[in-house]
Amino acid sequence: MAKPIPEVAFIGAGGTIASIGKDPFDVLDYGNNDKRLHADDIVAVLPALDDLARVRPVRFKNIESTDVGSGDWRDLVLLCTKVAGDDPKPAGIIIGHGTATLEETAYCLSLTLKLTIPVVVVGSQRPLNGLSSDAQANLVNAIRVAVAPASRGRGVLVVLNDEIHAAREVTKRSTFRLHAFQSPDFGILGQVDGDAVVYYRKPERLHTADSEFSVADIENMPRVDIAYSYAGSDGTAINAFADAGAMGIVLAGFAPGMGTPAEVAALEDAIAKGVMALQSSRAGSGRALDSARHRAIGIIAADNLTPQKARILLGLALARTTDRNEIQRIFATY
Structure with a gap:
């Protein structure tokens, strides 16, 4: 009997993972091209994703991550909460995001989302059409992490470069390298090797469903x-x-x-x-x-x-x- 294919929601929030450079060699100043795909456009150009999960694209704000603020975090929390309650319910939620503020968005979500399903924030260091782009591999790994039963209960996760990080601990430590995202004090939570999602530890600090915080009633956070x-x-x-x-x-x-x-x-x-x-x-x-x-x-x-x-x-x-x-x-x- 064939194993049922899980459904995941993919929320597109712009960033490098959605960006199109002017040619395959435009891997640094591609933002000047000002072309970013929405979630449904990204899914459409990656038909192989169907082998991993039924990916339901959800449009958000197709922006550069340097333009993200607390109002966007509130809107994203509300959208994730809505998507998690849809029928059929997704096994997990993936958020495509620019890397400049990815760690901040992930941490705010980890503090304010009340979901128990995995929420994975993913980005890339090179644009979708760039030479040796990491966008496709990172998105594939994010899907694998989102549907893995072991991902539940670990808070909001960040996936890049075959590594799984805790939202609280991860930070971007290089401008252009593919291994830019690191968790300096305690290291990664786990790894994605092919179709294997392997964990080695869990975050200790409170997050998601156990958190006391909410942004539902906060129009703008205090300055x-x-x-x-x-x-x-x-x-x-x-x-x-x-x-x-x-x-x-x-x-x-x-x-x-x-x-x-x-x-x-x-x-x-x-x-x-x-x-x-x-x-x-x-x-x-x-x-x-x-x-x-x-x-x-x-x-x-x-x-x-x-x-x-x-x-x-x-x-x-x-x-x-x-x-x-x-x-x-x-x-x-x-």
């Missing part, structure tokens, strides 16, 4: 900005963000997690004005120092989250509470 430490920084950026109405400021500080004296003073002034201050590290790996001096001032440590992901969690937290102790709990939990 949270990121200031970047460098030798001689005088805190001007922090002061400007506070004056612009930021509810929270993340300092991407020197490793292991500290700013210049002027930046710390600026954060102290911002805190006095009611701004929530968060200390992260620009190193991209390791926990930010939770120093006694910072605690005395009211600066919260961001654990091992990158500045861009700490910004998302702080924004979601500030939509619920401005209590410093509660926000500290949240950063120790997610």
Whole structure:
């Protein structure tokens, strides 16, 4: 008896994986061609996908990922929730996304989606028609991960270059290389080798169905900005963000997690004005120092989250509470 073919939904959100360069050699500045395919167009040019699953294309916003913001995340969460309830119910959901903000979208979804079926965010480093493009292989692997029973319960997943990453941990660490996406502290969750989807661990922090966060009733997340430490920084950026109405400021500080004296003073002034201050590290790996001096001032440590992901969690937290102790709990939990 033939094994039933699962159904998956493929939501197209633009990006490199949907892009068409002017010719096969246009693998770097293809965005200038300004041509991106919708989900149904991508599925139509890849008929071999039918051998893996019944792929149901769903159109979203066909945009560059540099144009993605919190409103798009809210719309994507609502769309995923709707698609998951369709009849027939999909075995999983795949989201094609540009790589520039892919890790941020994946983390926001991991914090706010209440689904138990696998949700896989996939992108590519080269356009769909580019020479040696990774777009087709990545999409095939994403489908295999989405229908694998072992993918359930691991939160939102990111699949590129034959590797499966946790949304919380993955980050883009190279501009053009195919192995750009890495999980620096703890490594990948698993691998895709041909038709074999193999896992080795699960994320420990809360996510998806176990998360307390929702974007359903948030039109726009509270403003949270990121200031970047460098030798001689005088805190001007922090002061400007506070004056612009930021509810929270993340300092991407020197490793292991500290700013210049002027930046710390600026954060102290911002805190006095009611701004929530968060200390992260620009190193991209390791926990930010939770120093006694910072605690005395009211600066919260961001654990091992990158500045861009700490910004998302702080924004979601500030939509619920401005209590410093509660926000500290949240950063120790997610």
